[in-house]
Amino acid sequence: MRARPVILIPFIWLGLFFLAPLLIVVRLAFSESAQARPPYRPVFSWSDGFATWIDKIQAFGLDNFELLLSEPLYGDALLSSVRLAALGTALVLVLAYPIAYAIAKAPRDKRLFLLTLIVVPFWTSFLIRIYAWIALLKPEGLINHMLMQMGWIRAPLPLFGNDLAIVIGIAYSYLPFMVLPLYATLEKLDWSLEEAARDLGATRMRAFWRVTFPQTHRGIIAGILLVFVPALGEFIIPDLLGGSDTLMIGKVLWSEFFNNRDWPLAAAIAVALLIAMAVPLAILRNVETEGTR
Amino acid sequence: MRMSRFNIVSLVFGIAFLYLPILLVVIYSFNASKLVTVWGGFSGQWYRALLSNKPLLDAAWVSFRIALVSATGAAILGTLAALALRRYRRFRGRGLFAFMLYAPLVLPEIMTGLSLLLLFVALGWDRGFWTVTLAHMAFTIAFVALVVDARLADLDPSYEEAARDLGATPLSAFMRVTLPMIAPAIIAGFLLAFTLSLDDLVIASFTSGPGATTLPMRLYGQMRLGVTPEINAASTVMIVSVTLIVIIVSWLSKRRPA
Numbered sequence: 001m002r003a004r005p006v007i008l009i010p011f012i013w014l015g016l017f018f019l020a021p022l023l024i025v026v027r028l029a030f031s032e033s034a035q036a037r038p039p040y041r042p043v044f045s046w047s048d049g050f051a052t053w054i055d056k057i058q059a060f061g062l063d064n065f066e067l068l069l070s071e072p073l074y075g076d077a078l079l080s081s082v083r084l085a086a087l088g089t090a091l092v093l094v095l096a097y098p099i100a101y102a103i104a105k106a107p108r109d110k111r112l113f114l115l116t117l118i119v120v121p122f123w124t125s126f127l128i129r130i131y132a133w134i135a136l137l138k139p140e141g142l143i144n145h146m147l148m149q150m151g152w153i154r155a156p157l158p159l160f161g162n163d164l165a166i167v168i169g170i171a172y173s174y175l176p177f178m179v180l181p182l183y184a185t186l187e188k189l190d191w192s193l194e195e196a197a198r199d200l201g202a203t204r205m206r207a208f209w210r211v212t213f214p215q216t217h218r219g220i221i222a223g224i225l226l227v228f229v230p231a232l233g234e235f236i237i238p239d240l241l242g243g244s245d246t247l248m249i250g251k252v253l254w255s256e257f258f259n260n261r262d263w264p265l266a267a268a269i270a271v272a273l274l275i276a277m278a279v280p281l282a283i284l285r286n287v288e289t290e291g292t293r
Numbered sequence: 294m295r296m297s298r299f300n301i302v303s304l305v306f307g308i309a310f311l312y313l314p315i316l317l318v319v320i321y322s323f324n325a326s327k328l329v330t331v332w333g334g335f336s337g338q339w340y341r342a343l344l345s346n347k348p349l350l351d352a353a354w355v356s357f358r359i360a361l362v363s364a365t366g367a368a369i370l371g372t373l374a375a376l377a378l379r380r381y382r383r384f385r386g387r388g389l390f391a392f393m394l395y396a397p398l399v400l401p402e403i404m405t406g407l408s409l410l411l412l413f414v415a416l417g418w419d420r421g422f423w424t425v426t427l428a429h430m431a432f433t434i435a436f437v438a439l440v441v442d443a444r445l446a447d448l449d450p451s452y453e454e455a456a457r458d459l460g461a462t463p464l465s466a467f468m469r470v471t472l473p474m475i476a477p478a479i480i481a482g483f484l485l486a487f488t489l490s491l492d493d494l495v496i497a498s499f500t501s502g503p504g505a506t507t508l509p510m511r512l513y514g515q516m517r518l519g520v521t522p523e524i525n526a527a528s529t530v531m532i533v534s535v536t537l538i539v540i541i542v543s544w545l546s547k548r549r550p551a
Contacts, residue, residue, distance in 0.1 A: 004377075004381070006373055006376050006377045006380065006381075007377040007381060007384055007390070009370070009373055010370050010373045010374035010377060010390075010394070010434075011377075011386065011390055013370055013434075014374075014390065014393035014394060014434075015393070016412075017409065017412070017427065017430075017431040018393045018396065018397065018431065019393055020412055021408030021409050021411060021412040022408050024408065024411045024412055024415055025404070025407060025408045025411060028411060095307065095310070096307075098299070098300075098303035098307070099303055099304060099307035101300065101303070102299075102300035102301070102303045102304045102307075103304070105297070105300050106300070106304075114304065116543065117308055117311075118307065118308070118311065120536075120539055121311045121312065121315060123488060123535050123536075123538075123539050124315060124531075124532050124535055124536075125491075125492045125509070125528070125531055125532070125535070126492060126494075127492065127494055127509050127512060127513060127516070128315070128318065128512075128528040128531060128532065129314065129315065131318070131512075131516050131520070131524065131528065132314035132315055132317060132318045132528075133314055134516070134519075134520050135317065135318070135321070135520045136314060136317070138520070142317065172310070172311075172314070175307075175310075175311065179307075229399055230399065230401060232401070233401025233402075233403055233404065234401070235401075235402070235403050235495055236494060236495070236513075239517075240516060240517070250401060250403045253403055253407070254403065257407065257499075258498075263411075266407060267407065267411070270403070270404050270407055270408070273401065273404065274404065277399070277401075281399060
């Protein structure tokens with residue numbers, strides 16, 4: 001079959017602007033840092049051929065990864081990212097489930113409108129939504145100000161510049177990503193099963209936890225991954241809401257790149273992040289293909 | 294079906310949680326006091342200050358041009374990509390094609406930014422307006438393709454087949470029958486790409502160079518120094534513009550294919 005331009009044009013574009021850059025990152029991750037412009041010396045050159053590459057990887061390409069493993073900062077940053085992303089995801093799930101449930105139970109003609117209401121803030125600038133929380137959480141911010149005015153607290157609560165602020169930031173910015181897949185499963189649910197449980201004498205709570213909740217596991221898994229994966233590589237949230245000692249891998253990558261100008265190390269962190277993301281994404285793929293069958 | 298009290302409370306709480314922080318940014322942009330927590334009366338002075346803030350206005354103009362050009366490019370390439378995947382169920386590399394098209398949706402921005410910068414460095418291109426524009430095209434194409442693909446899935450192929458049977462060339466059948474029917478989706482995709490480009494900080498920071506500071510880059514620099522009513526005013530302008538775009542998009546996507 002003749003190569004058609006409809007296929008060929010986007011194919012070439014994607015090869016140049018998606019695949020090639022990723023390969024360059026991987027190549028750079030195996031390079032040495034250098035005082036030059038650009039600040040690295042490639043260990044591999046494209047003309048080497050694949051066999052030579054393998055030899056070189058085994059010979060001396062792993063310096064950056066050895067540094068990642070030996071320097072506790074990077075391991076800590078990755079673990080701390082996983083922890084904060086997981087806490088944020090847990091909070092999103094707790095907040096999103098009742099919302100998705102309520103929308104699914106709303107009159108049919110109101111559902112699309114309610115769903116739109118939940119998604120619209122996602123269109124507003126991410127940066128502005130995070131900025132909004134600075135004014136709320138700071139020691140002299142609105143929440144502390146109000147609580148002190150009402151006499152509930154004497155000194156400002158430490159809400160800002162710490163892990164709590166990051167978790168709140170993640171919960172706020174990724175809420176729609178959780179509501180949508182949860183709503184999608186709840187909306188298709190057969191409610192007569194819950195009614196049957198109620199008729200047989202289960203309390204409302206018991207009917208929900210034993211009958212409805214287990215049926216939504218697919219939506220829960222999809223939502224968790226849709227929130228967890230991007231939160232893992234988040235930069236803006238830890239940078240604007242976190243403290244100076246907050247470690248998240250996206251922030252470490254940023255400072256290695258912009259402040260220390262260690263491009264190969266930044267690339268090695270990127271590759272490590274990609275590997276960390278691959279696991280949850282593989283799970284998501286499995287859940288989705290399971291769903292279509 | 295009547296909603297239980299618990300469901301109504303959940304909805305009200307959820308919507309308040311989502312909207313109150315944004316609403317406060319808007320309200321405090323009209324605050325006469327420089328303090329963010331004290332209400333000093335209504336004032337439009339921060340908007341007047343915006344108008345004389347030349348670096349911010351320059352950055353807004355740069356962002357607008359980048360968004361316009363990159364969204365146009367993304368609309369064309371994203372539509373082509375969606376058509377390729379819908380029309381041709383088998384061609385060599387189709388799996389790779391689909392992966393490359395949709396992978397940027399889940400790739401952290403910081404990785405997209407780093408990898409594209411390294412591409413530009415490897416190619417020896419000077420960083421500036423065009424590198425940011427190309428980078429924004431690269432990460433918004435997937436969103437356009439997603440929107441256009443949804444419309445193509447609903448489309449009845451018999452319209453185009455009828456045009457072909459009546460003697461139209463493939464190109465003319467596409468241009469005169471299919472294109473008008475998917476046009477609302479392409480425009481919605483364009484506007485989505487436009488807002489994503491306008492909003493992006495991370496990818497622009499990596500791929501930008503001297504003289505191409507975008508609005509989010511400028512705002513971010515100021516936000517790190519603290520909360521000011523002037524940033525609130527700039528944010529409000531962006532919120533209002535994006536809200537208008539959302540209204541247009543939802544109106545376009547409600548229109549069913551003729």
